[in-house]
Amino acid sequence: MTEPTLRALSAAGLDPAVVERIVRTALVEDLGPDGLDVTSAATIPADLVGTAEVVARAAGVVAGLPVAAAVFDLAAPADRPVELRPRVAEGDRVARGDVLASVTGPVRSLLTAERTALNLLCRMSGVATHTRAWADELAGSDATVLDTRKTTPGLRMLEKYAVRVGGGTNKRMGLYDVAMIKDNHKLAAGGVAAAYRRVRAAFPAVPVQVEVTTTAEAVEAVEAGADFLLCDNMTPEELSEVVLAVGGRAELEATGGLTLEVAAKYAATGVDYLSVGALTHSSPILDIALDLRVPAEPAVRS
Structure with a gap:
């Protein structure tokens, strides 16, 4: 994982080694033993770089952006990293349509990591949202x-x-x-x-x-x-x-x-x-999506 991701995980009180183990296990579920996203490998040029936005599809409380960053880190080639830039802080209340983060890197990596990153981010944000309802009730x-x-x-x-x-x-x-x-x-x-x-x-x-x-x-x-x-x-x-x-x-x-x-x-x-x-x-997930934007640079085909 990149240094910014390691720092963010540690600052959140999360053990980077445990997060890496969780993420790698989740990625294997999607990519199999050969680590392959057959759809992205077939349809997206290897050198195509783009940006995607992580967008809330419902109102709630955000939790797990450093974990999502770890997923993108571990799904990307070491020499072509992905950068996740948060637009909100952990624990922030967000509304439907709010952009939570932007992610830039190889488009193959963005789409390969998409579901795993969202599974964890949606789950954690759902727990945080449910918990906030209780905290508000006890205020x-x-x-x-x-x-x-x-x-x-x-x-x-x-x-x-x-x-x-x-x-x-x-x-x-x-x-x-x-x-x-x-x-x-x-x-x-x-x-x-x-x-x-x-x-x-x-x-x-x-x-x-x-x-x-x-x-x-x-x-x-x-x-x-x-x-x-x-x-x-x-x-x-x-x-x-x-x-x-x-x-x-x-x-x-x-x-x-x-x-x-x-x-x-x-x-x-x-x-x-x-x-x-x-x-x-029993917490429902917070619905969050990844929307790919216009590539940051044109495709390069060999």
Whole structure:
């Protein structure tokens, strides 16, 4: 990848090596083991250079332009790179018809990379747009929207990045960075307190979160030492009771079947977070297209 793309990915908090792995896998899906776009190879002169515009077909929030740049980089010959010039910033709201970026380089490369770049850009922008709707709904409260591990396999880093761009907060990245004691763990360990003690003894440096379904469980977990509780499938009235009983001794997350229509009501209970799996498992894409413009120079045929 080019230096500008590497810098943009790093500045966004994205690991360039992980992005490259994701992009190369996606390109193989389109180009096969021989790396060939048969239509473009047959119809477009190798030396034809042109410019395309990345255009929003619907209103939303942009996320993923550095990732799209990585796709164009990796699809182009090393000696004939593609340049993506953003016209908007990550997290900007855009309207239908807005130009998000221009891309200049060999036309074969532009069209070869088009679908892969758009697949990732549309997906990430869709997640950011959905997340922004939640962030807007919670504005003015002390609650923040959280994502979950309900992500598209292989795209977790990109989707969680899009949540951040949209104004949400990332929870744990995986099973390795935060311990989350759920009902099955409590059952196997013999209760909330026993499960918490075992995790803390085995992994003293790892943050521990405990899922609770009643006020009694919440109190038990806090008294065992837990400082983050997942309040699962509780009504606003039940959550208010837990908030009162915990008394600020732990951060509280409402989770389970939450919708935008009830977001404000749950935020008003005093919880710190609303956990929404739909941010990543059910967000529709933001429709974005690539429009090829008049070539920057005439075709050169050998």
